[in-house]
Amino acid sequence: MKVIIVGAGIGGLTLALMLNQRGIDCDVFESVRELKPLGVGINLLPHATLQLQSLGLLDTLAETAIETSALHYFNQHGHAIWQEPRGVAAGYPVPQLSLHRGELQMLLAQEVVKRLGASRLHTGMAFESLQQDAQGVTVRFRNRATNTVDDVRGDVLVGADGIHSTVRRFFFAPFDHLRFSGRMLWRAVTDAAPYLDGRTMFMAGHQDQKFVCYPISEPLRQQGRSRINWIAELRVGQDELPSTDWNREVDASVFADRFASWQWDWIDIPALIKGAEAIYEFPLVDKDPLPCWTQGRACLLGDAAHPMYPIGSNGSAQAILDAACLAARLQAIGKDHRSSVELALKEYEAERLPLTSGIVLRNRLNGPEQVMQIAHERAPEGFAHIHDVIPEAELAEIAIRYKRLAGFDPQALKP
Known part of the structure; x- marks a missing residue:
């Protein structure tokens, strides 16, 4: 199985590490040409820290x-x-x-390069469109360095490209209003x-x-x-x-x-x-909660799926929990059961969508x-x-x- 991840933020990079840990092939595509330690502070609550501990990152983070x-x-x-x-x-x-968001993102990116190889983290690649068939997905990216298009073939597409997600807009444009x-x-x-x-x-x-x-x-x-x-x-x-x-x-x-x-x-x-x-x-x-996160072999994760107010220190934590759930569901498929990809994504959606929708709505009430x-x-x-x-x-x-x-x-x- 090959998973194509759109977005090299905290959710997308964590998913890449969790898939790699489970022996699942993946590539990460990010629209910016160079990752930089941008942003300000974030909090990682214990349920998210537990997931990063499972990746062997807790000691490094504690420094x-x-x-x-x-x-x-x-x-x-x-x-x-x-x-x-x-x-x-x-x-x-x-x-x-509690740490700088950019420092966490860069740490995760460095671990992706270390564990998966530098060739698996593609920058300057902007998502444009997706086509699906019974065997997999073909994702079209715009190479921002050359202004050419590249088609990438895989079994699953995960849109983890943040609150302004182009993947979300591609599938759920009527529900994409801020x-x-x-x-x-x-x-x-x-x-x-x-x-x-x-x-x-x-x-x-x-x-x-x-x-x-x-x-x-x-x-x-x-x-x-x-x-x-x-x-x-x-x-x-x-x-x-x-x-x-x-x-x-x-x-x-x-x-x-x-x-x-x-x-x-x-x-x-x-x-x-x-x-x-x-x-x-x-x-x-x-954004208002979506009625669903999946379309065939494609799904959303993190802020692309459930952008929420930064109340209760939950945005990054929920993206990490999404990644853990999705990686576990994809691992359960087995290498020779491609017909179960859609079911795995629906199980991920069924577990995570109601929980995060509740947090989005509760945060509007100030959590x-x-x-x-x-x-x-x-x-x-x-x-x-x-x-x-x-x-x-x-x-x-x-x-x-x-x-x-x-x-x-x-x-x-x-x-």
Whole structure:
């Protein structure tokens, strides 16, 4: 069996490694001519970290990533709403990891080259179309270096080419519309002094004004400093999706005044904003869940299948879980049962589509971050103690309900 993977992001590269581990032939095709460590920070929750551990990557990741110790929620006045241990401290068999997205992608790409060979990672190859027959698929790519077309033959096509997926558009154009939340994100990284224990992630505010922080560099932490990934979020008062460049660099003056008073005894948010070398603007968008992910011998994976709000730290994690599920389903076919490819893809879809659709919809309701919104609605001027506003049992139930939905309930991951 030969699998053609479109997209060399986290999901596509992880799938390539998992297929290779199972003895399944595959090639990865990426539209950009050169992979670069782009982006900002991401979190790998324990259910995703377990999958990367199965690939033998955990020790390498631990050299770079922060082992996140805790997650804290605050209101816009700096009053504590909820806090909980994370990763090993919360009883998981593996840590929660926070790191630079580009560093993770480059690590995965290097492992693909090492394990599969450099000839299996094709850059500058843009997906154009697909034809299927009883024996397999023929995928047409545009070579961006030569502006010629190349036809590649395989047994399965996997579209793992992100939120702007051309594979998704090819099959599901009526369902490819972006859904804008009316909120804008500004994302950046700032090197600064550590806050709290140097390994804590926190969120403050409510759904119309929020600030998220977490450190992402273990080497810098060991030097007594902190590389802090942060996200400022505001409702911008417009219903239409902005037409500006999604990854454009902006000046802090666009939003910083809204956070000018967010200075508490353990963190200075205005100073973090001021200290960033570059700030990038993104609209907060997702897409409606698809009715299906498969068409014959072709399927979708990761953000191509289920783009979701970056709430609950689940985007990259769900792509990795998709890859693990799909690799297992394809392995179960056996080398001499090509007629079962379609069934394997449908089984993958049946397992993963309902779960991820639930996360997409729950994230629209702010997922576990809804505790901040509840606190804001019940006590907009703040409180002496959170349990005067939200009972502890209600807070705990919101936290565990999302963990169960997203697949990282501590009890479910115990060995």
